[in-house]
Amino acid sequence: MTVWDRLVGQRHTIDSLRKAVAGHGMNHSWLFTGPPGSGRSNAAVAFAAALQCEQGGCGECHACHTVLNDSHADVAVIRTQKLSIGVDEVRELVRRAALSPMGERWQILVVEDADRLTEQACNALLKAIEEPTDRTVWMLCAPTVEDVLPTIRSRCRLVTLSTPTAAEVEEFLVGQGAEATSAAYAARASQxxxxxxxxxxxxxxxxxxxxxxxxxxxxxxxxxxxMTAATRLAEVTRAEADEITTALDAKEKADLDASYGVVEKGRRPKEYAPALRELEKNQKTRAKRRHLDMVDRGLMDLISVYRDAIALQTGAESELVNAEVRADVAEIARASTPELNLRRIGWIFAAREQMLEFNVPVALALESMMVSLKVPESAHV
Structure with a gap:
């Protein structure tokens, strides 16, 4: 299994990147764009592995394994758990970019969520991209080119990924060991x-x-x-976010204690308190972002229900995303119009914007949204 097998439904992209690995069209800065779930960060990491591999991405050698497992000495991947990527994080990458690689190939720096770079971080990154060293490669990942400053994207070679088909995702999941029925459901429900x-x-x-x-x-x-639905959605998404962050928080706290000798010495050096405050601040920010990510996912699932209702109302010849609740979707379609369901989708996007862009409390935004979505009284049986 080569590193390219990680990319689902991206044949054109794979061909282009393989040519670059072979020396045709190689560039020192790249911008990977594509809709959520298209695998843009996977493409960047696979490309990084191929560049470090003597065979162009065999997937079996030491270089491939270390890149794919985030342990290669000459490949750095920044994955922010915060709401933004700050200038200090970028300056550290810029410092590393100026160093010669430890191996014989490339020094590679991958920035996931490049759309989250602050203005200061962008300015720090721009100079490094403008004047790269001979063996340094930058790879930025963002949903669209518009999410990256024009001065940065103009210096990058663009790689555009597309959303794979449900059949391609299903085939990939089966290859990963999923049962056929589970794979079919997951490909459809995940869109x-x-x-x-x-x-x-x-x-x-x-x-x-x-x-x-x-x-x-x-x-x-x-x-x-x-009100009950809003509370339930907030609680479900919070629980899912906590599952991810709780263990990581505990590990980071244990590592901090160990680094300051708190465990062995039974005392706390004066430098420990500010370090602990900074850690807790970062963990709180990460928990907030993770919760918002989970809420956002839930909102996309809600939108899929109203999209299915519109499909039924207009006779669209497409498979329902939520075929397992077809009876509910049919009832929503019966009790509404396509225009109302389009407005409902708009209200969901408005709630999403309130939480993600304007920092409106999750509970308040969800309560207002649910009231807007309520079935009209005239439709009650």
Whole structure:
């Protein structure tokens, strides 16, 4: 299995990157763009592995394994858990970019979520991209080219990924060991979002939480049910976020204690308190972002229900994303119009913007949204 097998439905991209590895069209700065779930960061890491591999990405050698496992000495990947990537993080990467690689090939720096770079961070990064060393390669990942400053993207070679088809995602999941029925469901329910599909195919708890979310629209028949649904969605997404962050927080705290000798010495050096405060601040920021990410995922699942209702109402010849709750979708379609469901989708996006862009409290935004989505009184049986 080569490193390119990690990329689902990206044949054109793979061909282009393989040519670059072979020396045709190689560049010192790259911008990987594509919709959520298209695998843009996977493409960047696979490209990095291929550049470090003597065979162009065999997937079996030491170089490939270390890059794919984030342990290669000459490949740095910055994955922020914060709401933004600050200038201090970028300056450290710029410092590293100026060094010669320890091996005989490339010094590679991959920045996931480059759209989260602050203005200062962008300015620090720009100079490094403008004047790269001979053996340094920058790889930036962002949803669209518009999410990156024009001065930066103009210096990068663009790699555009597309959303794979459900059939391609299903085939990939089966290759990863998923049962055929689980793979088919996951590919459809994730709307070809590869990371989400993998979680749905292999994690029963993730599937149960999604089923809970897509059942919400049919229940919104009173003000009380709207408040209950908002509370439930906030709690479910918080629990999912906590599952991810709690263990990581504990490990980081243990590592901090060990680095300051708190465990062995039984005392706390004066430098420990400010370090602990900084750690707790970063963990709080990360927890907030993770919760918002989970809420955002839930909102996309809600949108898929109303999209299915519109498909039924307009007779669109496409498979329902939520075929397992077809009866609920049919009832929503019967009790509404396509225009109303389009407005409902707009209200969900408005709530999303309130939380992600304007920092409106999650509970408040969700309560307002659920009330807007409520089934009209005239439609009650």
């Amino acid at each position: 070809s979002h590869i990371g989400r599909a993998r979680a749905l195919a292999f994690d029963d708890a993730v599937r149960a939480r999604r089923q809970d979310v897509v059942a919400i629209p049919a229940r919104l028949r009173s003000l009380a049910s709207c």
